[in-house]
Amino acid sequence: MSWESVSITDIEARVSPEIFSRGREYQKSGHILRACRFERIIAGEIAGTGGYYRVRLTLDETGIDAVCSCPYPGFCKHMVALALAWIEKSFDFIDLKPDFNEITTKPERQMDLLSKLIQLDPLNFLDLLSTTNSPERLFLNSRGVLNLIRNTFQRPFLTYDKIEALWEKVEGIKNLVAQAIVNREKEAPELLVELLKGVAYSYRDYQSMLLKNNFSELILLSEELIPGWAGKELQPFIETLWEIYLDHSLWELAEVVRPTMVTLYP
DSSP states (O other), X not given: OOGGGOOHHHHHTTSOHHHHHHHHHHHXXXXXXEEEEXXXXXXXXXXXXXXXXXXXXXXXXXXXXXXXXXXXXXXXXXXXXXXXXXXXXGGGSEEOHHHHHHHHTOHHHHHHHHHHHHHHOHHHHHHHHHTTTXXXXXXXXXXXXXXXXXXXXXXXXXXXHHHHHHHHHHHHHHHHHHHHXXXXXXTHHHHHHHHHHHHHHHHHHSOOHHHXXXXXXXXXXXXXXXXXXXXXXXXXXXXXXXXXXXXXXXXXXXXXXXXXXXXXXX
């Protein structure tokens, strides 16, 4: 399968009529600011309601693998807009391959480009190093992470207006807590408890699927937490699970908590 063979029908099959319609509207109304192609990847920057989002669509043997910087969990309107733009106006996409081929033959251009890329986004370069031989180090200690959680979820909890704006921050905090659990830091149970409460009580005020999915992922972290920890260390975590499980306003989260409760009380 090649990008040239991808059709509108392929995109329609991936999304609901509503998402397809909104993606079509974005494509037609000029929300796509720039777009490019490199081999089996097409990418674009798209103006959305919450800012500018970056979309990357990769074609492989199984179909289209899609990533967008927006918080929508699935094939979003920004992805649809970019795919439709490719199908209808692929000639507007800048092909990066010729420039790439030229750079690979000129070492002096390689050094200059690499330096500019690092200056433009040092964290992207750090991510590349982390996949090879550079260990990732936390800037924040456990106490710093705890303060970060409490400041993020201080009352009032996340609202409809805040949830998308803060989503990347919440995801980042979750990764910090996960690393604390893996590293067996003694504050890890307390960090997980605080984050569970923050997400759960925000969900009570606003039933967002983003919050529910995040809560489910946090519960999965408990599978790493429970083995090897003493009962006294886990007591606040267990009490929090019961508190959420018995809260009638959080009944939709109870089904998420139940398997962990069965693990604790076989």
